[in-house]
Amino acid sequence: MGVIDVLNLLVASLLLAGIYTTMSIGMTIIYGVMKIINLAHAGFMMLGAYFVYEVFNRLGVHPILGALLAFPVFFLLGMAVHWLLVRWLPVSDQPTLPSLLLLFGLWLVLQNVGYAAWGNLDRSIYTDMTLATVRLGPLTLSVVQLVVFTVAVISVVLLQFMLTRTWFGRAVRALTQNPFAGQLVGIDTARMSRLSFGLGIAFAGLAGALLASLYSFDPDFGRPFLLRSFVIIVLGGLESFTGVALGALILALVETFSVQFVPAGYQMAISFSLLVVALLVLPGGVASLIERRGRTT
Amino acid sequence: MTAAPTGTRTHPPRVTAARDLAAAAVLVAVLAVLPWTEWGNLRLLFTTLIWTTCSIAWNLVGGYAGQVSFGFAVFYGIGAYTAAVLITEAHVNPYLAFAGAALAAAAASLLVGIPTFRLRGPYFAIATIGVNEAVRVVMNNMEAVGAASGYRVNEMVGGQRAPFVMAEHYLSMVVIFAVALLVSILVARSRFGLALTAIRDDEDAAADIGINAFQHKLAAHALAAALVGAAGGAYARYAAFIDPGGVFNFNNSVSILLMPVIGGLATVWGPIIGGAVYGIVQEELVARFSQIHLGLYGTLLILAILFEPGGVVGLMRRVWRALAGRRLQGGPVPARGVKA
Numbered sequence: 171m172g173v174i175d176v177l178n179l180l181v182a183s184l185l186l187a188g189i190y191t192t193m194s195i196g197m198t199i200i201y202g203v204m205k206i207i208n209l210a211h212a213g214f215m216m217l218g219a220y221f222v223y224e225v226f227n228r229l230g231v232h233p234i235l236g237a238l239l240a241f242p243v244f245f246l247l248g249m250a251v252h253w254l255l256v257r258w259l260p261v262s263d264q265p266t267l268p269s270l271l272l273l274f275g276l277w278l279v280l281q282n283v284g285y286a287a288w289g290n291l292d293r294s295i296y297t298d299m300t301l302a303t304v305r306l307g308p309l310t311l312s313v314v315q316l317v318v319f320t321v322a323v324i325s326v327v328l329l330q331f332m333l334t335r336t337w338f339g340r341a342v343r344a345l346t347q348n349p350f351a352g353q354l355v356g357i358d359t360a361r362m363s364r365l366s367f368g369l370g371i372a373f374a375g376l377a378g379a380l381l382a383s384l385y386s387f388d389p390d391f392g393r394p395f396l397l398r399s400f401v402i403i404v405l406g407g408l409e410s411f412t413g414v415a416l417g418a419l420i421l422a423l424v425e426t427f428s429v430q431f432v433p434a435g436y437q438m439a440i441s442f443s444l445l446v447v448a449l450l451v452l453p454g455g456v457a458s459l460i461e462r463r464g465r466t467t
Numbered sequence: 468m469t470a471a472p473t474g475t476r477t478h479p480p481r482v483t484a485a486r487d488l489a490a491a492a493v494l495v496a497v498l499a500v501l502p503w504t505e506w507g508n509l510r511l512l513f514t515t516l517i518w519t520t521c522s523i524a525w526n527l528v529g530g531y532a533g534q535v536s537f538g539f540a541v542f543y544g545i546g547a548y549t550a551a552v553l554i555t556e557a558h559v560n561p562y563l564a565f566a567g568a569a570l571a572a573a574a575a576s577l578l579v580g581i582p583t584f585r586l587r588g589p590y591f592a593i594a595t596i597g598v599n600e601a602v603r604v605v606m607n608n609m610e611a612v613g614a615a616s617g618y619r620v621n622e623m624v625g626g627q628r629a630p631f632v633m634a635e636h637y638l639s640m641v642v643i644f645a646v647a648l649l650v651s652i653l654v655a656r657s658r659f660g661l662a663l664t665a666i667r668d669d670e671d672a673a674a675d676i677g678i679n680a681f682q683h684k685l686a687a688h689a690l691a692a693a694l695v696g697a698a699g700g701a702y703a704r705y706a707a708f709i710d711p712g713g714v715f716n717f718n719n720s721v722s723i724l725l726m727p728v729i730g731g732l733a734t735v736w737g738p739i740i741g742g743a744v745y746g747i748v749q750e751e752l753v754a755r756f757s758q759i760h761l762g763l764y765g766t767l768l769i770l771a772i773l774f775e776p777g778g779v780v781g782l783m784r785r786v787w788r789a790l791a792g793r794r795l796q797g798g799p800v801p802a803r804g805v806k807a
Contacts, residue, residue, distance in 0.1 A: 439604040
């Protein structure tokens, strides 16, 4: 493996990490504020992909523009789902099994909606961008991956900005750190849960919509990505927004480089084993490791 | 998981156990006699019994011990492959092969359980999703047993292919089901079962009174895996062809989890009701509309969580209490969302 190959793989990992961050950050928001593990995440990603597919085919909207459109649509959808189902769950400061099962049921329903509406054939979105590449010195980059990466990074940066600079963001971080103290200082938990559930679903929709430009999809589209999101948020430490980006980068690096050493068929097994290993040895995530290092020195 | 309300217990445990055992004996006797009568679609009953056995097994871990696993297809698949290989390659008697399947699945459950039971509640649940997918991917690439293209089961009797006798397949499954039912009743009314319930309700408090939660969870998991593995073995012999996309499918894990939740968690009869409904509905629905069952089960799951965490059994108890309300003194009914 030459230097160029390594460089190419590194860039590929970085591009992958961008979209992985967008995909997982929605889960972190919902987990942080509500302590709910959103198993329906995969279902909303799938709907996001089909949303772009439909606006592209019917209205001729460019897929990247479609992905941006998906964000507000899925925000409203998420709030509706929260109002209809999620708000009835018992409130808890740790994940409960009813919440897991409820959202799992929702995932099954969404998947079924997908099968009913679009059948089980693979769909894909093809534009002028799909096969275009740019050369950057010795590196060859795919245009669509670059664009997706850019959108993903911008969305995450905007989220980070909102989390640190607005009242809503401060409330989200307060509830993530200590829900009771948050309530004491007058944060409306019910409203915040609704908004953050909407935001989490909006990110799921956006990620699904962006992934639709990269991969083909069917109604079972989200499942491998759901598992990857688990790996990422567990690596990131579940509640840390910066940890998610780190986790995404680690998973992307492992996935990209493992192809060199392990037969492609086993590649998925590596990500899933990484999940179990991460849950066991790093319950606080990578971020906690760095924090601990920082504290002791 | 919110515990299913146990309701008013009007009989001491021993009486209830005797009543359950008597009901189980009648059910198994009726099932065992069916092949000699004109009633009953044996194929449908066979698959329903497979599902019901898995449902009973899952309830031991997910219901009594409260450890929700999304990975039971692993044990089903390992049981199926073990029995298939034993029958085809080693010409082992099929019934011994089922026992081998149960042992292999129990061994696998330890391999899965020892790391994952260090995690609690939902983290355990998520880890099992990872285990399920990882095992399926590995089996999809395992050339020794045909990888993704599957494995053909060849049962030889005296140098010839054994004839297919539906009644024999069915009766072997009745036996496995009976064992599962017996195990379930014994666990429900034993110290072991009480310990599992204590772990579900509050793991730290259970540890305080001297229950080794880790060991109890592992034991329940191994017991459940053995039952599921035997059922998988019976399926492999019946189907004569298995592939990783079929037996290790994540959807199997989902189905195995849905049945007891819908029927009634942590009860003896809930998983059986859930399994019977599921098996019959599944066979009838899948034949007609290929994918509609996902939405149906999703909806049932949502409704169960929101309105009746006790499942069908909880609903029946509620109706029974409403009907008998005047004659029997009602016990305290836990409010929704409150840990019973």
